[in-house]
Each structure stands twice: as structure tokens, then as C-alpha cells.
Amino acid sequence: MQIKDRTFVISGGASGLGLATVRDLHAHGGYIAILDLNAENGNKVVSELGDRTAFFEADVSSPPSVSSAVSALVEWVKHTKKSIGGVIPAAGVGFPGKLIDRHNEPIPLENLELVLNINLRGVLDLIRLCLPHMTTTTPTEPDGERGVIVMVSSSAAYDGQPGQVAYAASKGAVRSMTLVLARDLAQYGIRAVSIAPSYFESGMTAAMSQKVRKSLEGVFEFPRRPGKGDDFARMVRHCVENPMLNGECIRLDGATRMPSRL
Numbered sequence: 683m684q685i686k687d688r689t690f691v692i693s694g695g696a697s698g699l700g701l702a703t704v705r706d707l708h709a710h711g712g713y714i715a716i717l718d719l720n721a722e723n724g725n726k727v728v729s730e731l732g733d734r735t736a737f738f739e740a741d742v743s744s745p746p747s748v749s750s751a752v753s754a755l756v757e758w759v760k761h762t763k764k765s766i767g768g769v770i771p772a773a774g775v776g777f778p779g780k781l782i783d784r785h786n787e788p789i790p791l792e793n794l795e796l797v798l799n800i801n802l803r804g805v806l807d808l809i810r811l812c813l814p815h816m817t818t819t820t821p822t823e824p825d826g827e828r829g830v831i832v833m834v835s836s837s838a839a840y841d842g843q844p845g846q847v848a849y850a851a852s853k854g855a856v857r858s859m860t861l862v863l864a865r866d867l868a869q870y871g872i873r874a875v876s877i878a879p880s881y882f883e884s885g886m887t888a889a890m891s892q893k894v895r896k897s898l899e900g901v902f903e904f905p906r907r908p909g910k911g912d913d914f915a916r917m918v919r920h921c922v923e924n925p926m927l928n929g930e931c932i933r934l935d936g937a938t939r940m941p942s943r944l
């Protein structure tokens with residue numbers, strides 16, 4: 683699908699992998715609707731990139747917030763007349779914790795809900811609300827394609843590490859949803875793909891200790907470095923452009939398999 687003159691809705695677009703995707707799709711002629719909790723960063727990105735971008739403050743774990751952000755971005759799309767061609771729900775959080783701690787206390791349910799509501803329900807909610815505005819567009823591509831959903835899974839969907847129970851559950855769900863969405867949306871000419879990065883440089887991983895980051899770098903086969911935003915964004919671009927990519931979760935990990943212990 684062509685990127686130029688189509689709108690891409692990107693949650694988590696104010697930082698890290700989402701931001702790299704915003705920059706890349708914008709550089710290739712796309713219109714970008716950024717949804718993020720962080721209004722300061724989101725507005726900064728819009729003033730930097732200027733034309734063809736808009737920021738909508740939203741908490742993807744809050745259904746009313748997602749709903750009002752989608753209504754606002756749909757108004758923007760009506761104004762620009764550049765129909766929604768893609769949804770990239772990249773907003774996500776880690777928040778590690780084992781189900782039971784060393785004092786034999788179960789993890790607070792709110793900690794599990796926080797991760798699941800952002801990484802799983804928030805992803806489904808954003809896609810769900812954008813879809814009615816994609817299924818009704820006039821197909822512009824030779825195959826009758828209308829759009830693509832590119833979700834962000836993780837290597838935790840395959841080899842989750844200790845303390846990643848909620849995160850792995852959410853990212854495993856994203857991986858499992860991919861084929862179902864591809865099947866459900868095929869009749870509309872909408873594809874669904876997900877990308878499973880390993881350790882990538884971003885706001886999320888910058889918060890890890892130097893020791894953990896060094897150990898993670900040691901488990902890469904090749905290249906022996908963390909992934910960069912640009913590596914991720916190029917994969918998203920390929921997912922948008924290649925119509926045969928559908929229903930698959932693609933590992934983007936330099937052949938890394940996350941170990942149980944670092």
C-alpha cells in the first residue's frame with residue numbers, strides 16, 4: 683500500500699519505536715495522527731515535523747479517552763481528506779513483577795491490569811474504533827487494499843523473562859490476534875501484521891540499569907547491538923508497502939533468544 687497521502691494513526695508516537703515510525707512514515711509522504719499520554723513530547727514532535735502531523739492526547743487504557751481522541755482525529759482526517767490507511771498501536775509499558783513476591787504476597791491486581799489495559803485492551807480498543815473509518819474508504823490499490831494494522835508484540839511473546847508475566851501475556855495475545863484479525867478483516871481489504879522486537883533503544887529500555895542493558899547486548903547473535911528505532915520503522919514501512927505480508931508476527935531480533943537469567 684502506498685504511504686503517500688494516507689493517514690496513519692500511531693499510538694505511543696511521542697517516544698521510542700512509535701516516534702521512529704512517525705518520522706519514517708512522515709518522511710515518506712504520510713499524514714500522521716499521534717496519540718500519546720505525553721502531550722509535551724507529542725506537541726514537540728508536531729512542531730518539529732509540521733505539516734501532515736497532528737497530536738491527540740490520549741490514555742489508551744481509558745476507553746472514554748481513546749474514544750474522544752479517535753473522534754477528534756476523524757475530524758482532522760475529514761479536513762485533510764487523506765483517508766486512514768494504517769493503525770499502529772505502539773503505546774506500551776513494561777512494569778515487571780512476579781505473581782508472588784519473596785514475602786509470599788500475591789502481586790496487586792492493579793499492577794497486572796495496568797499492563798493488560800495498556801498493552802492489550804488499549805490496542806484492541808484503538809483498532810476497533812478506527813476500523814469503521816477504514817472499511818468505508820475507496821480502495822486505491824490494485825488488489826483492492828484499504829489499509830493495514832501493524833501491532834507491536836515483543837520477543838517476550840516467545841521467550842518471556844522472569845517477572846514479565848503480564849507483559850508476556852499482553853504481547854503473546856498481540857501475536858495470537860494477528861492471524862485472527864487478518865482473517866476477520868480480509869473481506870475489507872485490510873491486512874494485519876505484528877512485529878516482535880527484542881531489545882531496542884527507546885524511552886522504555888533507557889530506564890533499565892546499565893548492567894541489565896549490557897547483559898542484554900551480550901545475547902545478540904548478529905548484529906551485536908540493540909535494535910534502533912530506525913530498524914523498527916523500516917520494518918513497519920515494509921509491512922505497509924508489501925501486500926503479501928498478512929497474518930504473521932515477525933521477529934525483529936538479530937537472532938536473539940532471551941535467556942532466563944542475565
Ligand SMILES: NC(=O)c1ccc[n+]([C@@H]2O[C@H](COP(=O)([O-])OP(=O)(O)OC[C@H]3O[C@@H](n4cnc5c(N)ncnc54)[C@H](O)[C@@H]3O)[C@@H](O)[C@H]2O)c1
Nearest residue numbers: 694697698699718719741742773774836881882884885886
Ligand atoms: N524497546 C524495546 O526493547 C521493545 C521491545 C519489544 C517491544 N516493545 C514495544 O514497543 C512499543 C513502544 O515502546 P518503546 O520501547 O518505544 O517505549 P517508549 O517508552 O519509548 O514509548 C512508549 C510511548 O507510549 C506512551 N504511552 C505509555 N502509556 C500510554 C498510555 N496509557 N496511553 C497512551 N500512550 C501511552 C508513552 O508516553 C511513550 O510515548 C511498546 O508496545 C513496547 O512494549 C519495545
